[in-house]
Amino acid sequence: MPGKRGELKHDSMKASKPTATFRVLHTADWHLGKLLGDNSREVEHVRFLEWLLGAIAEHQVDLLIIAGDVFDSANPPQTAVTQYYSFLSRLRRAGDCQVVVVAGNHDSPAHLEAPREILKPLGVEVIGFWPEDPAQACIALPGRQNPALIVAAVPFLRDRDLRVGAAGQSATEIQQELTRGIRERYASASLAARELAPDSVPLLATGHLTVTGCTSAESEREIHIGGLGAVGSDAFPEAFAYVALGHLHRPQKAGREIIRYSGSPIPLSFGEAGDHKEVRLVDFAGGKLQAQTALSVPVFRPLIRLATRHAELKQTLEQFAPPASDLPAWLEIAVEDPVPGENLYEIARDCAAGRNYEVLRVVASRTQPLAGPALGEKASFEEAADLLSNPAQIFSLRLDQEPGLTPEDREQLVLAFTELRHLHQERQRSADAPAVS
Ligand SMILES: [Mn+2]
Incomplete structure (x- = not known):
């Protein structure tokens, strides 16, 4: 078959992947369909996807991860949707690299999951919503019979998945509920993943969230009410050999070396002007994480x-x-x-x-x-x-102009305002998304 791995002889020196290695390419925050002002980023995305196909073949990647924000909006332009499917189809025809896609806060989980059953036979697993049974989001790769890696595909956990809002809650109470919810999801994900295969098979988790202490760019949309859903890196159980994160657009580690943001492949705003862009190769062998390598993404348009x-x-x-x-x-x-x-x-x-x-x-x-x-x-x-x-x-x-406002009153008002805006944005987003019946 043309383009099959074995025939990529011209790259064989560079591409030498150690035997019995399962190689993952961690990416996130593609934001297909993104505009900068009125200017389309489509051409940059075309170049990036072209480069990505080349990198996957050259480095003999077994699994591509997209850790959320595939699209820039819940209702992306048709050109962006075409870009996504053309890429998946070309990747399939080029070899047998599998794909795990999770929804980010910009994606519509329903929109992303809609073609799930048709993508599955093409080696593409899509998790939009966090399922009630976490086992449904745990994927054995390359397959159930011969697992080399288990992926707990955790998408963006929405505010409404994590807590039931109640009037008069303080910021601290909301924060505690959100972070407790996130921790619980990752704890149950690690248990469900562990049950899929013997202990000798390493586990990887995905996520689309903010980890405290990390650096943001200007282009990330606030993810939970007032940014209160940020968790410490200890929210991810030790059972995970690697955590592939999305949301923050600068590549960085989150606390530990094995908890990583790949960052966005193209600079999404002028706030990212001059930032270095990369995707990450992560090798698993002998039942554990063996190596991580950053692949720099070329600057297509500075x-x-x-x-x-x-x-x-x-x-x-x-x-x-x-x-x-x-x-x-x-x-x-x-x-x-x-x-x-x-x-x-x-x-x-x-x-x-x-x-x-x-x-x-x-x-x-x-x-x-x-x-x-x-x-x-x-x-x-x-x-x-x-x-x-x-x-x-x-x-x-x-509020500055309001006389006699106590700091407590102020905090309550700011919180209520943020919550209203958040609800309004969510409502707008679901109004944008196609109806699901
Ligand atoms: Mn993003």
Whole structure:
């Protein structure tokens, strides 16, 4: 069969995988269908998926993990859905790499699970919702007869899966319920996984959540009410030889070396400009984790932030040389002292004409933090626009103006506000998703 592993002789030196090794490729946060402003990321995703197919063949990967946020939204554009299925189909035709996909907080679990039965015979297992019986989310790989690895495929655990909201709960109470719920799910997942195979078979867990002490970028959407669902890395039982996480977009370990965020393969926002991107090869042999290797993902399109003053904008751009790249770099220019009425975007766009970069936006750099007085008449248009896109901040500024508010009252109000927003977002997301009957 063309493209079968044995025939990839040209790569055989590089690809030498030790015998009796089960090799996993850990990825997450693809965010297919993502826009940056009005700009589609489709071409970057095309390049990434092309590169990924090559890497899987070259490194003889046995299992690809996507640890949540396959799509950027619950109702992704058809082009993104096509991208996903074309990739799975090409991967299948290229060899016998299996796939485990779990839902992230951006995915619609129902949407992701809908084609589950048709994907199963193609070697793709999809877990959208956490099942009542955890055994249903435990997968023996490559198969039940000859397990080399058991994956407890834990998806994003939603707020409503973890607790029953009650009026008047404090932040501490909510936090305790959420983290207790998450810990319990992982404890039962490890027990169910262990029952599938003898002790000599290693266990791997997936997850889409926040582990305390890790670094976030700007592009992750708050996952549980007020960020209260963050757990310590000790939430994952010792029984797991590796924990493949998604949600945070920077690659990093979470407490222990074996608990990892792979990060997003492409920079999703200007907050990730210049960040290193990678996916992780994880080898299992002799019943345990043998090695981990980071594979750097090439930068297909650099995202760059430039800081300047309005008088120097033209000069800054004329002197700017983008790094060599496949696709033209995208720039965000932060102007320290924007003058109202001056169309800096137009000036910047004119400078960029005919050169190997595009200016996506010009913003006012935030030299002062947006505090109470920023809402006064001194606020610039850009600052006001920034504020409007941040309801939590507006609410906080409104509370600043409330006389005689105790810190306890304030905490309760902020929590209630956050909870309402969260419910509203969830409702919007399920309204976006196709009806399930
Ligand atoms: Mn994400």
